[in-house]
């Protein structure tokens with residue numbers, strides 16, 4: 001008899017998250033304590049439950065630009081090394097407690113330099129925090145880091161340089177985040193050309209607040225190996241007639257880092273029922289389930305699994321497939337991906353299905 005898909009069983013299932021923002025996943029209590037110790041002003045409340053609700057309600061706007069406003073408070077309290085170590089360590093521990101066995105966590109170092117930290121100091125503090133968090137979780141989780149440049153800011157090359165500089169210390173790739181509409185991914189094409197010359201990896205947020213043309217720029221101009229969200233690739237599919245761009249994304253096995261709750265909050269999809277994850281999975285796309293921002297979306301990996309299970313009737317076979325596909329899309333060497341799948345993921349799902 002397969003184990004029922006209860007919240008507890010979904011927590012126990014081994015999970016891989018490809019898309020989780022460090023500055024979108026703080027514990028409300030940590031935001032409050034760090035605001036107090038750093039002198040950060042303007043939190044709407046100092047009650048942790050109310051603060052959690054405030055972030056969620058603020059993110060429930062239907063607009064990516066509004067959704068991003070809440071990050072002023074999280075980044076506001078992440079301006080010194082001790083805060084970065086703490087937030088990174090807690091992120092690793094919280095994901096591990098939810099049954100995540102491998103996480104790629106991303107953030108933009110340039111957002112942590114308001115009080116004088118250098119980009120390098122920020123990166124090194126976060127790496128220290130991830131190592132501490134892994135150890136505190138009994139090494140049940142491994143964390144790889146993605147460094148983001150902000151689309152609306154110039155100087156993506158500086159961040160690409162950091163990705164290459166720290167590639168042997170746990171930084172596994174690059175991304176661009178922030179407002180998609182009006183800031184195309186090929187705006188600073190040389191940064192991506194440089195990363196390709198360096199044999200470095202990158203994903204790109206695309207197809208969230210803008211349509212297929214934005215995805216096309218990310219894939220065909222920049223060379224994105226994965227897509228952050230990518231939900232609006234569905235606009236290139238009419239009555240199951242798969243357009244050329246969508247076919248390319250599917251046939252190249254470009255992973256779609258989908259984030260169901262966040263996708264509704266930002267208006268990338270009108271409702272959960274209209275989320276294309278099942279349609280795309282049925283058509284053979286490499287779809288994955290992710291959190292995006294655990295604080296702003298008041299969500300977790302096991303919770304997002306529950307959301308798509310309830311809406312689309314997915315079973316253990318589907319969740320197993322999404323997890324293997326996510327593991328295969330990690331910016332990790334082949335042997336490590338294979339070991340993760342064979343030694344951790346497959347046995348975990350075999351138990352649940354038995």
Ligand SMILES: O=c1[nH]cnc2c1ncn2[C@@H]1O[C@H](CO)[C@@H](O)[C@H]1O
Pocket residue numbers: 021022023024064068071075106107108111148177178179205208262266292293
């Ligand atoms: O879904 C998203 N789309 C685009 N940008 C995002 C999303 N979630 C967070 N960020 C942005 O990424 C920065 C670095 O972590 C965050 O500060 C936020 O501005």
Ligand SMILES: [Zn+2]
Pocket residue numbers: 019021177205228292
């Ligand atoms: Zn994101």
